[in-house]
Ligand SMILES: NC(=O)N[C@H]1NC(=O)NC1=O
Ligand SMILES: [Zn+2]
């Protein structure tokens with residue numbers, strides 16, 4: 001009886017085994033092993049099609065397929081033209097899922113080399129890949145040393161090589177030490193930084209001192225020749241209300257409102273006023289024509305934004321970004337002692353947030369970035385909850401896409417707007433002509449995601465940043481799950497799994 005059962009089982013298993021073996025043989029001959037160059041793609045082929053009913057292109061959302069060959073987009077075929085144009089065995093059909101250009105995050109602090117215990121290239125770029133970000137531009141500070149010279153850039157590149165899951169470019173630092181030394185700045189630019197970044201207030205990092213308007217003017221004149229941008233953290237210290245240092249009940253350091261009072265909108269406004277005296281020179285025919293100024297992480301959507309609008313309409317070469325945390329949270333909701341929300345400039349009130357959304361939707365704010373700036377949990381002082389002493393910086397890298405989408409629902413955000421804010425305009429800022437859009441000839445940097453799939457961002461959710469516990473989004477419910485991420489045609493992340501090897505490359509300007 002038992003033997004008969006075994007026999008029957010064998011008869012059922014044998015054909016299945018034969019089928020599997022022939023399937024494997026077929027794949028072996030179809031895609032020989034040299035086509036798995038570095039094991040950094042979860043796909044066995046280099047020439048294939050991604051099909052979907054929702055492909056986001058600069059011309060609109062279409063149904064069809066994107067042909068990918070040797071890492072580039074070879075053609076885009078509309079549904080009605082598909083017949084006979086694509087090889088059906090090499091099609092990955094994502095159905096209703098959205099196929100969009102990969103996100104380009106122009107503002108991330110990966111803290112490597114020197115402070116890799118804060119984040120580091122491997123975990124940071126793994127989180128990026130899991131979040132649909134295909135290119136990051138790393139900030140010049142929080143690593144040790146800061147990226148302020150050719151030598152320190154070379155250390156960055158060395159730290160990044162063979163350790164990055166997505167492509168990574170680098171901003172160089174404009175600091176007092178190099179600002180009046182044109183040849184030092186040229187050396188840094190020749191070595192490949194995509195542009196420069198400076199602070200108008202203390203940066204929190206000793207070897208990255210702040211610059212004033214004269215330093216910035218010098219920087220802009222060198223950058224004009226290279227046609228690369230200067231990014232500025234625009235806050236300038238102003239005198240504060242006189243009772244702020246007093247620790248009475250109204251100035252409790254565990255209360256977010258205390259912190260908010262230490263960095264009022266007038267700081268952003270003062271910095272921006274200074275900057276706009278310089279950006280006039282970037283107008284066509286001006287002495288710094290070719291230079292471009294980019295204001296990072298704008299928080300104040302009132303007077304600061306009015307100044308920016310006016311300068312733009314006058315022809316200044318000026319752009320501005322804001323970050324998801326300014327669009328998702330408001331000061332009133334931040335619980336006492338919850339220093340995960342501490343950043344600078346600070347998250348302001350709900351009315352400010354509404355105006356910031358309005359500015360983004362109307363095109364006055366050009367793009368989004370994460371300003372992912374993590375640290376060791378100890379430095380967030382989560383136990384004591386002292387907002388005045390905790391490290392300022394939000395950890396968000398893996399979730400910027402679902403956050404923008406989820407919080408943007410109320411404002412009717414479209415897929416095309418997401419692609420504009422997160423890919424197309426950031427690519428232009430970073431000088432990446434082959435990235436930022438699903439267009440023929442571009443790098444096949446693509447995110448596939450399901451806008452309707454909801455998930456709870458709790459302790460169970462697989463997070464790839466080094467310190468998931470300090471993320472401000474932990475505990476929220478989001479919609480928009482990343483299904484797959486392609487970097488230059490390599491499937492680097494799919495269904496929760498990363499490719500076994502890295503295939504990101506350092507991006508250097510030339
Ligand atoms: N040093 C550094 O990363 N600072 C960043 N953190 C933050 O909240 N704003 C910043 O500019
Ligand atoms: Zn900053």
Ligand SMILES: [Zn+2]
Nearest residue numbers: 109139371373
């Ligand atoms: Zn920053």
